[in-house]
Amino acid sequence: MDSFQADWLRFHPGTHPLGHMLHYEGNWNITRFHLLPDGRNSANNHAELRALLERFNTVATATLGEDSPCYLVALQSPNQDKPHRYRTNRLKKRYNLTAGWEFFSTSDALTYTVWSGDVTWKTNGFNRLLLHIYQSDFWDILWVNKENGAVFRPYDAGADISQPTPEALMARISSFYGWMPQDGTGFVTFNQAQMATSKFQVTKSCAEAIQTVIALQKK
Template identity: 75%
Template sequence: MDRFQSDWQSFHPRTPPVGHLLREAEGWNVTRFHLLPDGRKTAHNRDELHSLLKRFNTIATATLGEDAPCYLIALQSPNQDARHRQRFERLKSRYDLTPGWEFHQASDNLTYTVCSGDVTWQTNGFNRILLHIYQTDLWDVIWMNKATGAVFRPYDAGADISQPTPNDLIARISSFYGWMPQNGLGFIRFNQAQMATAKFQVTKPCAEAIQKVIAAQQK
């Protein structure tokens, strides 16, 4: 077992680092923010793209912490085409990501190799990666805070985040509830054991946004 696998499993023992599956993770405090208007996946112009990058960074810094020691995590799999393999190899080289942990994910019917490396999260420090994710040249890239296990996983026009406690997640939602997806595209999950003792208050608009997401995901 390599160092990253040991650290990941100390925080998330029942969930492998497959970004698109995090919404189903048991025992997590996790939600999604969509960062372009009207649920769109593409920016209409350069101003919108600039705004998207700014929102990516705002969410990530709130989730991980500025100057926080993190793991940068990317998955290598047999279904990558030539374009994605080339971009992936550049990412590995640029950030010294080391292959290690391998596992088979039954739901995807794929065997993944986890490539991970040590980074420090800094606002605007990873804009090139975020642009590649927006352009779908990369996918399922994850940052995890080494001290808290908090996770930031961007997708083309938004991000899934996890926090160590329900209160931490509610704090993030309270700041950014206007970016929560509508029309059944969002989700909120809490660690039920932690929720037994959690106490928090939110504003009425925030509570309404949370209820809309929960109601939609229960349909």
Template identity: 30%
Template sequence: MTEDSATTEEFRRDWARYHSTCLPLGWMLRNREGSPWVRFHALPGSKRYADNKAERGIILSRAYALGDSLLGADQWCWVVEGEIGDPSATSEVAYSGTETDDPDDPVWSFSVRRERWRAGASDAKLLSIADDAPRRVIWMRCENGAVFAPYDGGFDLFPTSWEAVNQLQAAWPDWLSDHPAGL
């Protein structure tokens, strides 16, 4: 077994252990009934997109503060990048599937790699996500399955317990949504 195939198999086992009911996409994780989840906005006033360097700095600052709290600074994570496309198009696909059982649904293909969560290490990727890049990216802590899922406008966090959700909300109350459903 090659290193790539061993990594792929290890990710598949971890994903099945923690999140077997859905694809590695933030909105699918959020839609699982009873799953601990909280959303934080990337910019003050629920502003969706950055207009300048200062606002991009706020996005990165919030991303790393939340990521450090959820994933743990310097902890091993799976970085899962997904895009719609033919899973046979690349040998790097570790996981694939559709959002529903409808055969006409597009196929998502996911590549994975293990890396340590470190502040400053993913600036370009986080800013690309904030600018609504078509590629989706999540980070999942290898040790416990906690997921950090940035999107254009904020960050969906999937801790391992509702107690952890409460702690995150208490730490950054000004970053939370006013929407009744937390969106």
């Protein structure tokens, strides 16, 4: 068992680091923010693209912490086409990612190899990679805080995030509830064992946004 696998299972037992399945797999504190207007997946102009990058960084820094030691995680599977394999190989070299954990996903019917490496999260330090994710050159890239297991998983125009406690997740939601999807693609999940002793208060508008997401949440 490599160090990433050991840390991941310590923070998120019984789950796999499969980005698009995170909110289905675990009993943990996780939500989604969509960072372009009107639920769009692409920016209409350069100003919107700059704003998207800024929002990626804002959410990531709030989730992971500035200057926090993290794992950068990428997955490989046998169904990758040649361009994606090429881009992934460049990513491995750029961030010195090494292969470790292998697992089979029953949802995808694929075997994945986890490539991970040590990085330090810095605001605007990964804009090139975030742009590649926006352009769908990569998917299921994760940053995982090495000290508390917090996860930042950007997708083309938004991000799924997890936090170590319900209180921490609610703090992120309170800051960014205006970016919570209101079209049925959002979700809010808490670790139920932790919720038994958790207490927090939110504004009325934040509570309404959360209730809308929960009411429309797809199981």
